[in-house]
Amino acid sequence: MKIGIFGTGMVGRTLAERFIADGHQVMIGTRNIEKTLANTEPDLIGTPPYYQWQENNVTVQLGTFADTANFGEMIFISTFGQVALHAIDLAGIEKFDRKIVIDTTNPLDLSGGIPPSFAGAIGNSLGEQIQRHLPQAQVVKAFNTLSMHIVVNPQLEEGVPVLLLAGNDKEAKVKVEEVAKGWGWKDVIDLGDIGEAFYMEASALLWIRYAFNNASWTHAFSLLRK
């Protein structure tokens, strides 16, 4: 499968590595290719510059957002939450038509520093905003409540973590679930339509704030049924 990934940060790179390892083709999208490659500084959370990562991942293509939206049969939106719609606009919204768009973003308010606060609003989650912006695409909210290394390799000693999904299109959610099961996910919950993205994003912040406050990035929630 051809996978397009918006966002050159840790989330996009981790997804790219896993898809390449599984034999897929991957293009990562950025606003400005030259600028992305010229950068020699780590990002805010210490992720090394892109060019360094690329040296070890030469089969991952780097393109513009438009290239990447064209390329991908399945497209991940893994930019900062605040710029997700803008990145989509730069690509051209028609390029997403009839494609599965997986939104991994979270609405982070960093104005108060670390840990980030929640910048979302009921009925206006990033998942819902992206679906409204792309009415011809099948948006699935997923993978936003976990460390990415756990997303692509959900093996925990203490139990079986739970993967939450939301979206309006049942078939699209089934396809995302298939991808997740290929990575080892055993417990996948379809929460309902894209409106549930609000609760996933708010819960993600609980997870993220715990992470910063406890310097832990190896934790994940599980759902006990009985």
Place this chain on the structure above:
Amino acid sequence: MKIGIFGTGMVGRTLAERFIADGHQVMIGTRNIEKTLANTEPDLIGTPPYYQWQENNVTVQLGTFADTANFGEMIFISTFGQVALHAIDLAGIEKFDRKIVIDTTNPLDLSGGIPPSFAGAIGNSLGEQIQRHLPQAQVVKAFNTLSMHIVVNPQLEEGVPVLLLAGNDKEAKVKVEEVAKGWGWKDVIDLGDIGEAFYMEASALLWIRYAFNNASWTHAFSLLRK
């Protein structure tokens, strides 16, 4: 210990039963004692009328909100979220001074029917509202993200559920943790100050919506650490 509980519904009754079983004294508070006892109808979620429950729980006293706030050394706010501040006002805010006040409420929007939606706002969770309203009390947000029968008996087959706490007063949180450990809780997380109540309330709605959408009331989250 003398326990005051605001709210005559399922939450308050389940807490009362457990505290009585453990040898504590309990008063449940209501706006209007006569009206509460005269009611012969089940509530919105099918809880039987109070007088029926009282027949099997004769040692639980029923009082006004003011009586109950006077009585309790530790006070639970377990009314509907929307009326919590009003109930506190009816009691008289000075009656809570230097007491531990445990807020179990959630901001539910029932205008769209079942399942409820989230009616909260960042920086203005019910936990924060109650703490601001009662600056001389030690408010602890707790027990709002679980079925009450699990709260008072956290024995699940599939793993160890996680109990989340938030509040500004460390000592008060330790005391609530002691109560919880007496009920069998093994994994208690202090998320931080009362501002974390926002994330607990939003996460509670994820739990509640899953409950309604799957007709499940026996589920609980656990936090895997590794």
